[in-house]
Amino acid sequence: MPYDSTDALDKVLHLTALVATDLARFERDSGLTQARTRVLWILGTEGPSTQRSLATTLDVSPRNVTGLVDGLVRQGYVTRTPHPADRRATLVVPTTRGAGVIADLRASHEDLAHRLFGDVPPRRLTAFVTTLDQSIATFAALMEEDA
Amino acid sequence: MPYDSTDALDKVLHLTALVATDLARFERDSGLTQARTRVLWILGTEGPSTQRSLATTLDVSPRNVTGLVDGLVRQGYVTRTPHPADRRATLVVPTTRGAGVIADLRASHEDLAHRLFGDVPPRRLTAFVTTLDQSIATFAALMEEDA
DNA sequence: TATTGTTATACTCTATAACTATA
DNA sequence: TATAGTTATAGAGTATAACAATA
Numbered sequence: 486m487p488y489d490s491t492d493a494l495d496k497v498l499h500l501t502a503l504v505a506t507d508l509a510r511f512e513r514d515s516g517l518t519q520a521r522t523r524v525l526w527i528l529g530t531e532g533p534s535t536q537r538s539l540a541t542t543l544d545v546s547p548r549n550v551t552g553l554v555d556g557l558v559r560q561g562y563v564t565r566t567p568h569p570a571d572r573r574a575t576l577v578v579p580t581t582r583g584a585g586v587i588a589d590l591r592a593s594h595e596d597l598a599h600r601l602f603g604d605v606p607p608r609r610l611t612a613f614v615t616t617l618d619q620s621i622a623t624f625a626a627l628m629e630e631d632a
Numbered sequence: 633m634p635y636d637s638t639d640a641l642d643k644v645l646h647l648t649a650l651v652a653t654d655l656a657r658f659e660r661d662s663g664l665t666q667a668r669t670r671v672l673w674i675l676g677t678e679g680p681s682t683q684r685s686l687a688t689t690l691d692v693s694p695r696n697v698t699g700l701v702d703g704l705v706r707q708g709y710v711t712r713t714p715h716p717a718d719r720r721a722t723l724v725v726p727t728t729r730g731a732g733v734i735a736d737l738r739a740s741h742e743d744l745a746h747r748l749f750g751d752v753p754p755r756r757l758t759a760f761v762t763t764l765d766q767s768i769a770t771f772a773a774l775m776e777e778d779a
Numbered sequence: 780t781a782t783t784g785t786t787a788t789a790c791t792c793t794a795t796a797a798c799t800a801t802a
Numbered sequence: 803t804a805t806a807g808t809t810a811t812a813g814a815g816t817a818t819a820a821c822a823a824t825a
Contacts (some may be wrong), residue, residue: 491741494745494749497764507775520815545816547784548784548786573783573825575784597641598636598640601641605766614635615642620752623751627761694808716791
């Protein structure tokens with residue numbers, strides 16, 4: 486049966502919903518919320534960060550970051566340490582426990598990727614990713630236009 | 633350059649993030665939140681629904697639905713009407729204004745799909761969707777296993 | 780003056796538990 | 803007894819505005 490554009494979009498969203506369900510399970514098991522997990526993920530990719538830079542990356546207000554970091558401190562996943570060069574700023578640094586969660590997140594992300602796409606033949610995988618790349622580029626161009 | 637499974641997953645998530653940004657713009661423009669928009673979307677696909685069935689579809693507590701419907705009523709998007717056959721239940725029905733938003737949602741969803749995937753040649757689109765279908769099936773099988 | 784983060788305030792989404800009305 | 807929805811209560815995420823400390 487032939488597929489149309491809407492099928493493609495719907496299936497992308499469907500797969501994403503399933504991935505989100507999987508992530509939700511991880512979060513429930515670790516007692517983390519989605520927003521706090523996102524903070525840990527960013528700390529994993531960017532390293533220790535100021536709250537300001539977290540706010541920018543998350544696209545969220547500085548006040549919001551205060552609350553998220555409060556929660557993560559309470560749960561023992563991060564600590565606030567003084568910024569060595571700017572006394573206004575605080576650096577958010579993962580604790581040992583936080584670093585463990587970050588490693589788990591990375592591992593389960595890669596594991597999921599392998600389980601989902603590990604069996605796809607290389608040429609088909611390339612076509613798949615290329616199609617996505619083009620759609621992403623198309624989309625970025627549209628966003629520019631509208632802005 | 634060769635791609636691996638992680639590239640594929642990351643790009644799927646990237647595209648989804650862009651789509652979510654687009655939807656967020658729609659929501660900001662209409663003064664709707666994500667949760668309320670989801671309710672309208674379900675009313676669009678299912679037709680007038682009891683709060684109970686909305687709770688089940690959204691996978692959310694009945695109390696939560698009370699709040700969401702309160703908000704939508706306040707904004708003039710839906711009304712509560714008595715269920716014709718069960719006096720315990722209430723039917724949530726879109727107003728004219730709500731029906732307008734539902735139509736807009738559908739239209740912009742299809743429009744987005746065409747803009748994203750409209751230029752993909754049919755054979756490549758078929759390969760793309762087939763790859764997604766297989767991943768979705770793989771994932772569903774994994775979820776069963778874990779449960 | 781500009782920037783970093785916080786306090787103050789408010790709204791939304793979410794949950795559980797107890798309760799009312801109806802089936 | 804069971805089900806549909808609400809009231810009560812609580813926590814988390816989100817925002818804007820005003821403010822303190824520092825650059």
